[in-house]
Amino acid sequence: SQKIEQNSEALNIQEGKTATLTCNYTNYSPAYLQWYRQDPGRGPVFLLLIRENEKEKRKERLKVTFDTTLKQSLFHITASQPADSATYLCVNNDMRFGAGTRLTVKP
Amino acid sequence: DAEITQSPRHKITETGRQVTLACHQTWNHNNMFWYRQDLGHGLRLIHYSYGVQDTNKGEVSDGYSVSRSNTEDLPLTLESAASSQTSVYFCASSESSDRGHNEQFFGPGTRLTVL
Numbered sequence: 001s002q003k004i005e006q007n008s009e010a011l012n013i014q015e016g017k018t019a020t021l022t023c024n025y026t027n028y029s030p031a032y033l034q035w036y037r038q039d040p041g042r043g044p045v046f047l048l049l050i051r052e053n054e055k056e057k058r059k060e061r062l063k064v065t066f067d068t069t070l071k072q073s074l075f076h077i078t079a080s081q082p083a084d085s086a087t088y089l090c091v092n093n094d095m096r097f098g099a100g101t102r103l104t105v106k107p
Numbered sequence: 108d109a110e111i112t113q114s115p116r117h118k119i120t121e122t123g124r125q126v127t128l129a130c131h132q133t134w135n136h137n138n139m140f141w142y143r144q145d146l147g148h149g150l151r152l153i154h155y156s157y158g159v160q161d162t163n164k165g166e167v168s169d170g171y172s173v174s175r176s177n178t179e180d181l182p183l184t185l186e187s188a189a190s191s192q193t194s195v196y197f198c199a200s201s202e203s204s205d206r207g208h209n210e211q212f213f214g215p216g217t218r219l220t221v222l
Contacts, residue, residue: 006149034210043197043213044150089149095140095165099149 002027006090006098014106019077021101023090026071030092033073035064038087038100047088048075080105109134113198113214121222126185128217130198137203139181140211141165141173143194150197156181157203188221195219 003026032051036044050057063076090098111132142150152165154173199211
């Protein structure tokens with residue numbers, strides 16, 4: 001079965017910088033990947049979905065890429081703000097989640 | 108506004124007891140899911156349903172059961188609670204799609220402690 005790996009447990013960046021989070025998958029390419037945001041004590045909230053045949057998707061300050069050669073999706077937050085501090089989760093079309101990356105944006 | 112709710116929000120029980128966690132959605136979604144979330148493991152799928160009378164096992168289904176008698180509800184039952192089932196449980200729902208799963212809407216979670 002496929003594994004979804006988010007290698008960075010935590011990422012700290014300065015306000016205004018671009019945050020880049022990584023999601024790697026094993027074996028076959030998933031039909032799509034989704035990214036969610038989770039705040040402490042709350043359920044995840046959907047952000048973006050990118051399909052296997054799409055290279056890039058954007059939504060406001062968010063951008064996600066899908067590289068089938070590297071078996072990787074990158075999630076970018078540009079002009080980051082302290083309010084972007086949260087845990088970000090990657091999940092494949094079989095509902096396998098990565099462990100998440102906790103992002104902290106410092107003012 | 109449509110929503111997805113879980114009850115109770117917190118539950119403490121003893122080993123060996125039967126426990127049922129409720130999940131209710133007013134989105135009219137066909138798909139419903141139960142996950143558990145533990146430190147270091149992220150979210151893991153327990154059971155899911157694609158419609159009334161349909162249930163399927165997920166990655167970590169042992170010791171859990173679900174039933175789907177209507178569109179709105181998918182209760183999760185722990186037949187005989189074990190300490191290893193101490194966790195935070197999330198319910199989610201999504202629309203059906205011929206292109207696979209759509210975005211999932213998650214409930215607020217239930218924190219279960221088994222002593």
